[in-house]
Amino acid sequence: MTRVALFQATTGIDPEANGRALTKAIEDASAGSAEMLFTPEMSGLLDRDPARAAKVLRAEDEDQVLAACREAAARHRIWLHIGSLAVLVDNGKVANRSFVIDREGRVRATYDKLHLFDVDLPTGESWRESNVYSPGAGVVLVNGTPVGKLGLTICYDLRFPGLFAQLAEAAADVIAVPAAFTVPTGKAHWHVLLRARAIEAGLFVVAAAQVGHHEDGRNTFGHSLVIDPWGEVLLDMGEEQGLGFADIDLKRISDVRARIPALNHRRPIPQAVTL
Incomplete structure (x- = not known):
């Protein structure tokens, strides 16, 4: 049995303040006997004003939030999955990048x-991530974490089941889905999609989420979740900021897959034929 913690945050536009909140969460997660802490997408900065954000964005090796989190993870002897940080990359754009950090404070893996x-949403909200962000190019699975083999995704990746299938076929035990879901899409799809991905892949899903009203004007759905391979919700953090804890028993994976061995029954899908 592995105890994990999830940090449900209302990240703002000041990286220094966000970094303090993260390091406090790391301290509290360790004090709560968690072996690994999961944080949301955009844990270091959440700002939809690109001009303002540009003033504080840094490359990975200069990111002060990442440095503070690495130091805190080492000090408190806890693994950390930073759901993502916005970091500058060589092509002049920004990467939405996850980090897996071990209890020595070393970065063990990243995922863009x-x-x-x-x-364009019916509410009038408009989002164009491709104007700012550079997409990732690889699928990442991390060995040796406290939750076994950890597959990495971020937010909108949730809507692409092929990615989750690939991670499951690569023997993932847990898939992380850090997010900053909008309220309308969260109400409609968050729970059902996460439960479906866990059931389809026959593994655990850990989804740390942003919540509430943010300094940049957006509202996020919250409801950070831990879901087991049967689709049972082990933790739902609702709409409040803070830490939540859950216990993950990896033996549950083999129990569920023995009952529904869908992964063993996968066949190559032939090309569709229009008749």
């Missing part, structure tokens, strides 16, 4: 969000 969210 593959699927970018470009949409």
Whole structure:
């Protein structure tokens, strides 16, 4: 049995303040006997004003939030999955990048969000991630974490089940889905999609989420979740900021897959034929 913690945050436009909140969450997660802490997408900065954000964005090796989190993870002897940070990359754009950090404070893996969210919503909200962000190019699975083999995704990746299938076929035990879901899409799709991904892949899903009204004007859905391979919700953090804890028993994966061995029954899908 592995105890994990999730930090449900209302990240703002000041990286220094966000970094303090993260390091406090790391301290509290360790004090709560968690072996690994999961944080949301955009844990270091959440700002939809590109001109303002540009003033504080840094490359990975200069990011002060990342440095503070690495130091705190080492000090409190806890693994950390930073759901993502916005970091500058060589092409002049920004990567939406996850970090897995071990209890020595070493970065063990990174993952850049593959699927970018470009949409005009009926509420009048408009999002164009591709204007700012550079998409990732690879699928990442991390060995040796306290939760076994950890597959990495970010937010909008949730809507692409092929990614989750690939991680499951690569023997992932847990898939992380850090997010900053909008309220309308969260109400409609968050729970059902996460439960579906866990059931389809026959593994645990850990989804740390942003929540509430943010300094940049957006509202996020919250409801950070831990879901087991049967689709049972082990933790739902609702709409409040703070830490939540859950216990993950990896033996549950083999129990569920023995009952529904869908992964063993996968066949190559032939090309569709229009008749």
